[in-house]
Amino acid sequence: MAHNEWKSVGNGHLEGPVSIPDLDPSKLTITLTDTPKPLPNPEDLVFGAIMTDHMLVSSFDPINGWSAPEIKPYGPFTLDPASSCFQYATNIFEGMKAYIGPDGKPRLFRPEKNMARLARSAARLALPPFNTNALLELIKKLIVIDQRWIPNLEGHSLYLRPTIIGTRPTLGVAASDRALLYVILSPTGPYFRTGPKPVSLFAAAENVRAWPGGTGSHKVAGNYAPGFLPQKEAAKLGYEQILWLLKDESGWKVTEAGAMNIFVVVGREDGDLDVITPPLDGTILPGVTRESILAIVKAHTDGKLCLPGISPTKCLHAHERSFTIADMEVWAEKGQLLEVFAVGTAAVVAPVGRVGFRDDDSKKAIRDLMLPPYEGGMGPIGRAVRTMIIDIQEGRFEWEGWSVACQ
Amino acid sequence: MAHNEWKSVGNGHLEGPVSIPDLDPSKLTITLTDTPKPLPNPEDLVFGAIMTDHMLVSSFDPINGWSAPEIKPYGPFTLDPASSCFQYATNIFEGMKAYIGPDGKPRLFRPEKNMARLARSAARLALPPFNTNALLELIKKLIVIDQRWIPNLEGHSLYLRPTIIGTRPTLGVAASDRALLYVILSPTGPYFRTGPKPVSLFAAAENVRAWPGGTGSHKVAGNYAPGFLPQKEAAKLGYEQILWLLKDESGWKVTEAGAMNIFVVVGREDGDLDVITPPLDGTILPGVTRESILAIVKAHTDGKLCLPGISPTKCLHAHERSFTIADMEVWAEKGQLLEVFAVGTAAVVAPVGRVGFRDDDSKKAIRDLMLPPYEGGMGPIGRAVRTMIIDIQEGRFEWEGWSVACQ
Numbered sequence: 001m002a003h004n005e006w007k008s009v010g011n012g013h014l015e016g017p018v019s020i021p022d023l024d025p026s027k028l029t030i031t032l033t034d035t036p037k038p039l040p041n042p043e044d045l046v047f048g049a050i051m052t053d054h055m056l057v058s059s060f061d062p063i064n065g066w067s068a069p070e071i072k073p074y075g076p077f078t079l080d081p082a083s084s085c086f087q088y089a090t091n092i093f094e095g096m097k098a099y100i101g102p103d104g105k106p107r108l109f110r111p112e113k114n115m116a117r118l119a120r121s122a123a124r125l126a127l128p129p130f131n132t133n134a135l136l137e138l139i140k141k142l143i144v145i146d147q148r149w150i151p152n153l154e155g156h157s158l159y160l161r162p163t164i165i166g167t168r169p170t171l172g173v174a175a176s177d178r179a180l181l182y183v184i185l186s187p188t189g190p191y192f193r194t195g196p197k198p199v200s201l202f203a204a205a206e207n208v209r210a211w212p213g214g215t216g217s218h219k220v221a222g223n224y225a226p227g228f229l230p231q232k233e234a235a236k237l238g239y240e241q242i243l244w245l246l247k248d249e250s251g252w253k254v255t256e257a258g259a260m261n262i263f264v265v266v267g268r269e270d271g272d273l274d275v276i277t278p279p280l281d282g283t284i285l286p287g288v289t290r291e292s293i294l295a296i297v298k299a300h301t302d303g304k305l306c307l308p309g310i311s312p313t314k315c316l317h318a319h320e321r322s323f324t325i326a327d328m329e330v331w332a333e334k335g336q337l338l339e340v341f342a343v344g345t346a347a348v349v350a351p352v353g354r355v356g357f358r359d360d361d362s363k364k365a366i367r368d369l370m371l372p373p374y375e376g377g378m379g380p381i382g383r384a385v386r387t388m389i390i391d392i393q394e395g396r397f398e399w400e401g402w403s404v405a406c407q
Numbered sequence: 408m409a410h411n412e413w414k415s416v417g418n419g420h421l422e423g424p425v426s427i428p429d430l431d432p433s434k435l436t437i438t439l440t441d442t443p444k445p446l447p448n449p450e451d452l453v454f455g456a457i458m459t460d461h462m463l464v465s466s467f468d469p470i471n472g473w474s475a476p477e478i479k480p481y482g483p484f485t486l487d488p489a490s491s492c493f494q495y496a497t498n499i500f501e502g503m504k505a506y507i508g509p510d511g512k513p514r515l516f517r518p519e520k521n522m523a524r525l526a527r528s529a530a531r532l533a534l535p536p537f538n539t540n541a542l543l544e545l546i547k548k549l550i551v552i553d554q555r556w557i558p559n560l561e562g563h564s565l566y567l568r569p570t571i572i573g574t575r576p577t578l579g580v581a582a583s584d585r586a587l588l589y590v591i592l593s594p595t596g597p598y599f600r601t602g603p604k605p606v607s608l609f610a611a612a613e614n615v616r617a618w619p620g621g622t623g624s625h626k627v628a629g630n631y632a633p634g635f636l637p638q639k640e641a642a643k644l645g646y647e648q649i650l651w652l653l654k655d656e657s658g659w660k661v662t663e664a665g666a667m668n669i670f671v672v673v674g675r676e677d678g679d680l681d682v683i684t685p686p687l688d689g690t691i692l693p694g695v696t697r698e699s700i701l702a703i704v705k706a707h708t709d710g711k712l713c714l715p716g717i718s719p720t721k722c723l724h725a726h727e728r729s730f731t732i733a734d735m736e737v738w739a740e741k742g743q744l745l746e747v748f749a750v751g752t753a754a755v756v757a758p759v760g761r762v763g764f765r766d767d768d769s770k771k772a773i774r775d776l777m778l779p780p781y782e783g784g785m786g787p788i789g790r791a792v793r794t795m796i797i798d799i800q801e802g803r804f805e806w807e808g809w810s811v812a813c814q
Binding site: 159227 | 456483484485486487489491493494497498530532568572573577578582583612613614615618627628629633638639666
């Protein structure tokens with residue numbers, strides 16, 4: 001019990017000072033809505049704006065453990081103004097997607113990765129543990145119930161937002177011993193409606209997303225709000241997203257882009273390509289898309305699969321390695337910086353066209369590092385990994401059991 | 408408009424792209440409860456556990472601005488599960504206290520400082536601005552309405568929790584353009600019921616509260632949840648609170664203690680005393696108690712007031728200056744480390760008796776730095792500033808207009 005008073009032991013109970021009920025799918029109650037909402041036009045979908053008909057909910061208290069889970073009509077929560085979730089941000093979440101496979105059935109992409117990360121986030125904020133297999137089973141049931149909301153169109157999906165919030169209703173500065181776990185669903189279209197378009201990033205020097213010993217490697221709500229002001233300031237300067245940096249003895253290390261992980265593709269003198277993303281040093285969110293791209297790049301070079309549009313003999317070297325803005329400048333000057341792309345569940349892969357940054361002195365003018373333009377907006381490696389990941393997600397290409405049927 | 412789309416201009420309007428209503432006390436509606444709660448026994452009060460009969464609420468949206476403020480019975484909020492406050496921790500708060508003065512009337516301690524800090528926190532999280540004078544006027548009205556809840560006993564007060572949460576009900580990762588501002592009140596007894604008792608601190612090396620470019624100097628909810636796990640781990644090791652450190656080239660700098668600022672009192676060879684607290688370098692919360700203690704220590708040495716129990720000729724040198732755990736060890740070895748105390752609105756001054764820390768290697772044994780024991784649990788400087796601050800807060804000593812009547 002290093003981190004929590006209870007431990008999820010997989011038999012429907014949390015064990016600890018006392019034994020209390022764990023999240024238990026066998027206790028699920030389902031209440032369907034009497035008034036199903038009309039489906040939105042897929043072309044009008046805005047990310048995360050419309051929710052489906054139902055949601056999954058279970059609450060935790062230290063006497064009764066996790067309550068019998070409920071699938072019920074989507075609707076508001078009633079919460080005490082003193083709740084920890086408002087006062088102390090005891091809130092964590094996940095982002096996942098469900099897709100319609102060629103068999104017409106919904107499927108998830110490596111969902112056990114999200115369940116494990118949610119459990120790690122819960123432990124980090126001293127929220128109660130839960131059985132991750134049980135939550136996944138419940139999520140699958142919810143998706144099947146709201147399956148009609150998944151647009152059966154390429155690049156479309158159902159975005160899932162599992163969330164846990166602390167609900168202890170007192171102001172004492174301490175861990176929340178009460179929680180509400182819920183999962184809400186939102187139909188979503190492609191990140192780029194008219195094909196990939198390179199995004200511009202502004203390198204934030206004054207604001208830092210994460211720090212050694214902070215929570216950057218966990219998906220906690222508190223990581224996000226501090227980015228909104230820098231994001232607004234970047235927008236005023238004409239950039240779409242923030243490039244997050246962290247200064248150390250090596251210089252201004254590149255860490256993440258907006259709410260996404262980042263990759264660079266660097267041409268080598270031997271004709272091979274280095275595909276580099278920052279290592280999981282505690283300041284980087286361990287993204288599922290990030291991990292999957294690293295794996296398929298290695299698989300290509302190992303001859304286990306062939307990335308679309310890339311020669312099977314082309315050697316791609318995947319690296320988890322720190323690099324700085326100065327490294328990017330040097331590579332760019334030598335013509336070696338071939339592609340930069342941001343990756344995440346929402347966008348899958350978003351190409352970067354331009355990176356604005358200032359030298360150390362914040363009064364200096366902004367310099368722009370320009371990435372090579374590509375026909376169709378995306379370079380060959382970004383396009384290849386994006387196509388491969390989406391083909392796996394949507395069930396057109398079977399790979400390592402990554403795509404998991406919901407029923 | 409560097410930080411927000413609107414600016415509070417003090418005439419009941421926010422000016423920006425359009426003019427929308429600001430928080431306006433002249434629009435206040437008051438609905439008193441039909442069922443006033445029984446007052447708790449002052450001896451049974453637990454910090455932040457019981458709320459009074461009423462609360463103050465106003466909501467913001469970008470079309471209608473701040474709604475007509477309401478004082479109404481304390482009760483739960485109804486919120487969409489996709490709200491920013493749950494998903495992205497767009498939440499800020501303040502901690503203040505109201506006291507019963509010798510005239511029997513409620514008073515606040517330097518409330519304009521809290522209002523200004525709340526406005527800075529709002530700007531940092533890209534929440535809407537508000538008229539700070541208007542909020543203070545509304546808070547005073549709320550306190551007068553719930554005045555019966557302030558225990559008229561020394562060391563007792565009404566704890567105030569002004570809070571703003573983002574209520575944008577969509578999952579897009581962006582600033583919240585909707586908000587709920589509320590103030591809740593909780594009667595509170597003395598931090599130490601049976602007189603001061605030195606607390607033990609465990610110096611956290613693995614977890615960092617704040618960092619340059621982070622939000623440590625703002626009172627945002629996301630600063631708190633990451634401390635709960637280290638707090639639990641410290642408790643298992645037998646320590647009551649965390650001593651937060653930040654490593655840089657000078658070593659392990661001391662920053663804060665629990666959710667409080669920290670002071671050390673160091674004896675000098677000339678017989679004077681240095682009273683040192685870390686500087687406001689962006690990682691330290693600019694606490695009102697911290698600022699007030701610095702001011703009264705200076706006032707003592709300048710002969711403008713005399714700290715109780717301290718000779719008027721005793722020279723105290725107040726410093727805002729970084730120091731490290733290693734500095735504390737050196738001072739302790741030389742017998743110069745006379746007092747360590749944590750300061751904040753809830754405790755005012757809490758003496759520290761013991762600081763546990765590990766050298767760089769986290770596997771090493773914990774060493775304890777012991778502070779000199781004092782009769783009554785608190786050293787002369789901690790006791791003097793605590794008594795003086797409380798005398799000012801409770802209106803027994805008039806100083807610089809710090810104590811402000813509510814009516």
